[in-house]
Amino acid sequence: MVDMMAALGRMKRKAGYHHGDLEEALVQTVQALIERDGVGDFSIAEACKSLGVSTAAPYKHFADKQDILSHVAKSGFEDMTRQMEAARDQHPLGSTGRIGAIGKTYVDFALANPETFKLMFGSTPDVKGNDAVKSVGHACFDVLISEVASFIGSTNEAADSLQVSVMLWTFVHGAASLAIDKDYEVARMDVDLHALIEAAGSRMLGHRG
Amino acid sequence: MVDMMAALGRMKRKAGYHHGDLEEALVQTVQALIERDGVGDFSIAEACKSLGVSTAAPYKHFADKQDILSHVAKSGFEDMTRQMEAARDQHPLGSTGRIGAIGKTYVDFALANPETFKLMFGSTPDVKGNDAVKSVGHACFDVLISEVASFIGSTNEAADSLQVSVMLWTFVHGAASLAIDKDYEVARMDVDLHALIEAAGSRMLGHRG
DNA sequence: CTTGTATATTAGCGACGCTAACTTAAGTTA
DNA sequence: TAACTTAAGTTAGCGTCGCTAATATACAAG
DSSP states (O other): OHHHHHHHHHHHOOSSSSSSOHHHHHHHHHHHHHHHHOTTTOOHHHHHHHHTOOTTGGGGTOSSHHHHHHHHHHHHHHHHHHHHHHHHTTSOTTOHHHHHHHHHHHHHHHHHSHHHHHHHHSOOHHHHHOHHHHHHHHHHHHHHHHHHHHHHHTSSOOSOHHHHHHHHHHHHHHHHHHHHTTHHHHTTOOOOHHHHHHHHHHHHHSOOO | OHHHHHHHHHHHOOSSSSSSOHHHHHHHHHHHHHHHHOTTTOOHHHHHHHHTOOTTGGGGTOSSHHHHHHHHHHHHHHHHHHHHHHHHTTSOTTOHHHHHHHHHHHHHHHHHSHHHHHHHHSOOHHHHHOHHHHHHHHHHHHHHHHHHHHHHHTSSOOSOHHHHHHHHHHHHHHHHHHHHTTHHHHTTOOOOHHHHHHHHHHHHHSOOO
8 A cells, every 4th residue: 555655656756745746737637537528527536536646635736626627728728829829820921821720720729629628718707707817818819819900900991800800700619619519410511610711711801791 | 394395295286296297397497507507517406405305306207417408408499499480480581681580599599598508509418419409409400591591592692502501500609609608708809799790691691702 | 853834645524416215196997 | 985006206325526624744944
């Protein structure tokens, strides 16, 4: 018993105190469990078991379950922002390709991390109210919004760029949501997501009707 | 004690057996609790308490919690379908007003029953796999899809009406989702939903570009 | 080496989902 | 009406979970 615990401890210890970095390890483990079981069905207890710590240990690092979820959501926004910026930067300045790349990355992130995506944009009050989450959320939105704004703003058509930004975000978010929830499948529609987004995007960025 | 129980029983008895119609009462009570607490936080136990039955009673009518949720989702689709048909029928045949009315009802239903809406379109496998839910879900989709199809089909533009249907559904679903999850607010955008939908709808039903 | 603090443990409470065994009421038949 | 069947409810209890209190332990600093 003591031997096992000591061995486990050695495996996970990296620096500092007993576990090493239980806080970061918990966020990663919980994120994996959320993707496997869903936000509603995962348990902190299982995360503890797989990390070899007691079920009381997390409460030295987090206030409660919602607090852990907030950290997972924050990490998700950081990842998403990085991916959107990288995709955007592969297209020349001022081109519509930059906007398309951001939108496609938005959808691809949702498909790759559906439950984390739902956590990020769902309405759990404690997560949404968290200041750190709000902050990284704004940074993430700004990548899309400011890109659209700069493109529309540099066009001779004087329509408000904010309205177009909202329209694009709305559409891309709807596509991501219906795709990850398998609603297209349930409605017996097989949808080419990237083509769909391109078609809608050109209508919204083109002449107004 | 016996008096209390007898009195409670009398209050709720309407027809048939002990409670009257615990099955229907549970679906309604659970739906209300879901709207108050969210799909993830409500409890069957509280529904039982408020109905004056033991916590074991529900399992004479439902297999498990997911089964109750499926019945709530089914009821939601039935309500939504009725509302969409009623709104559609207030506009003349063949007009775009019929499509707009359906879309607006979709969003209004989501705003009025946000947690039920998330249950209906979220990806809980047991709920989505339920045959009764699938059936009423198809009926609901068909109201929108067939209306769009009949409008586009009667137009001289020969584009596939299915693509436009998908685009409209996607947009309306995104607007509903971002609105009920308060994501527009978090991104500091105040959005006039009906105007947004009208603007996007006219772009999608208009000339392609 | 002692002291202080961050980190972890054990033990346990209350709520929940669900089951097993039992009781009661409603409907059926003689 | 009395006996039987079955649907609908009860009580008791198991295992899991979120979270807390009290306690132990490892590291850091003086």
